[in-house]
Amino acid sequence: MTTPYDWISKSLNTIHQANWYRTPKTITSSPGPIVELEGRSLINFASNDYLGLAGHPHLIEAAITATQKYGTGSTGSRLLSGHRDIHRQLELAIANLKQTEDAIVFSSGYLANLGTITALVGQRDLILSDQYNHSSLKNGAKLSNATIIHYNHCDLSDLHHKLQQYRHQYRHCLIITDTIFSMDGDICQVSEVLDLAESMNCMLLVDEAHATGIMGKKGAGCVDYFGCTGRSLIQMGTLSKAIGSLGGYVAGNAVLIDFLRNRSATWIYTTALSPADTAAAIAAIELIQTEPQRRDKLWENVNFLQQKLSHLNILPSQSPIICLECANPSQALELSQKLIIAGIFAPAIRPPTVPTSRIRFSVMATHETAHLQQLINNLVLRNIGNV
């Protein structure tokens, strides 16, 4: 007997055979530089909590207070019964951090990208997309029904060439790119891409998921770091990385944000962010703006580690995301396992997430020198990083 579902286990077998199979690992402690993972205490290089805010007492207290006042759920979409004063406070806090006219919060960064791209472009339009963009940008582009052309990673002359070739055939054009690339750690030259977008009459959407809170003097992100604050573009990001909560946002001109409130399906037809997540994000943005020492410490850690690992097979990075290249998926898995035995938690990132396998280390402000040194000892002195 065959069933219509038989192909699923076959497909899963293929995933196993390619060493692409993945399962979640259970952490049983609070977030931080040391975590409890499946009974072991490990130094954590797997977290996006760059500033160490996810376990900060201010955020926890804000989440508890908001839960006591508003309950656990928002009970409806923003346009029906889900809108609270704290949602608006959070949007104004984001607009203030980004120095934009307004901002809108979504239930996740993934939904922010899907909802924004599909609202901005359609069948008669063109999307130019960096080949290494995050899944949420790529799937947002697909869902929009616009024509999608990929340009070579961070290659401005390729982007320019493709715009010259195709731009005139379409109505609107949207360029989409990560600012800090999530699985590589390198950075898009935002001001140059923006100049090009302006000169070719294109909109630009930048994904600041990994840059918000850590780049720029006040943690506003790469747009600010590259001196583009105040120029017209669309900035999206997440509340779940350096901001230590959950949710996504888009920041930009008031007209853009007003349009998204009326046209973005992933905002209109989904339940508003929970009170706890909302309040925690407000508390985090306040800390980001008033306590720059966390950002300073993060960059001190990043520079130290970058320097000590520079002779290994490290991908070019200007961020807390540091990747050690591996020859193939099984080697990446093996190295990740060796690191766990040595007391270090860092994930193997494999296809289809990325074209080539690697171990991804993310640095946090809360890492102590001894934590970084233990990683260096294992990769360099014990030589297990020489792959």
Ligand SMILES: *Cc1c(COP(=O)(O)O)cnc(C)c1O
């Ligand atoms: C994590 C991430 C997202 C998605 O954000 P979530 O809030 O986790 O859904 C989008 N873009 C990039 C580049 C990311 O790294």
